[in-house]
Amino acid sequence: MARELRGHDLQCAIAQAAAVIGDWWSLLIVREVTRGHHRFEELLAELGISRKVLAERLRHLTDHQVLERRPYQTGPERHEYVLTGTGRALAPVLISMQDWADRWLLADGSLTGTAEPDSAEAARVHALRGTPVPAPLLLPATLPPGDGRAPGAASRPLDVVADARATVLFAYPATGVPAPLPPSWGSLPGAVGCTLENRLFRDAEPSLTAEGVAVHGVSTQRPDEQETFAAGEGLTFPLLSDMDAQFAAALRLPTFRAGQTLRLKRLILVVDASRVIRDVIYPVLDIPAAVEEAGRMAMKVVEGP
Incomplete structure (x- = not known):
């Protein structure tokens, strides 16, 4: 004691x-x-x-x-x-400790937004397969148009797992709109591509929704930043803000620190209606291929065994 x-x-x-x-x-x-x-x-x-x-x-x-x-x-x-x-309030403390150990104890100290496929960090993420997402896990959410919310209104809490047959939940580091990214962002492995990923999920979302699959994006950016980005890109799915590290701590998700802010590393989870994580993509090495693969994984969940 x-x-x-x-x-x-x-x-x-x-x-x-x-x-x-x-x-x-x-x-x-x-x-x-x-x-x-x-x-x-x-x-x-x-x-x-x-x-x-x-x-x-x-x-x-x-x-x-x-x-x-x-x-x-x-x-x-x-x-x-x-x-x-x-x-x-201890969630950011836990994640900061995990981030330090992932970088300095379990890797070589390099700052990176991704991981080697055979790393301890990747093994921890893949071990999420078959485990439940704690319920409820509410985060501030930027909601798409048509939900009855006036433009510019404050976001409301939303469960990371949707009331759907399956949820594709993709974590991404940060977009460059509206807040500028750190000067070194382009040189960090795994950091670049968040706008592309959101656009690809935006384009895939209508066909997924038609099959009972929901799409949720999550980053550590503030809700107002996410709202500006979502409006500019015409996103039709919610973006959730993990600025307090509640989601990262609940699933022990990997992070990296850039611009004095902890960022989620890019990964994709496919969750079924009972909140069980059915599939994982990490590390995400090819964003377009990963978005397509996430859709196929989600359809397998919807279709059942």
Whole structure:
């Protein structure tokens, strides 16, 4: 457990944070609750931790209002653990730690917007196949015309998984409109091509929608930036803003830092109506081919076994 703070540590915010979440198990518990594992037995299975240590760490995190206990069963009463606002605010911390380790511990330190197909990062993304997207996972969304929203109105939260037979969910780093991209953007592997990708999905979306497939795009750009871009490109599908890293943390998605901002690396997930990730494309090495392949994957989900 965290040690007692003394002396100058009482005024140090880093020491204060470490006292709450600096313990190995505490961090991993927050990681797992962020991923959608809320019950004691689920956490036990995911972490391989002893019951005693898990109970102690859950009590510690609850006492510090990182987690909240909520009853989900009576007779006997059982509780699950959910993130408070304090806990949800740790998502960027988790992703920053992951981003640092992906670059400096699991790779050679090069800044890149993609990954090698045989990398540990790629293996983590492909391991998402067959796992559920936590429900609900709401992000600020820029909605297409015709939804009854006045032009320029604030976006509203939208679940990353649509109420459809399948959802093609594509993550992209950033578009250059309206905010300019960092000067080094063009030299970063995997960074260029976001406008092209959005246009290709825009062109494919009508035929996918006709078959019961929804398309959602997601980046870490602000909703107002996404709205300007979507209006200029005539996008007919929602763009979702993961500016607070809630989506990235829930699925442990890979990121890179450019222009002092964490950006999602380009990847595509195909999710079925029960929220299970059925297929993954990562890394995306050929954008037009990946968009076509995502459509074929989604149609396989719709058609069933």
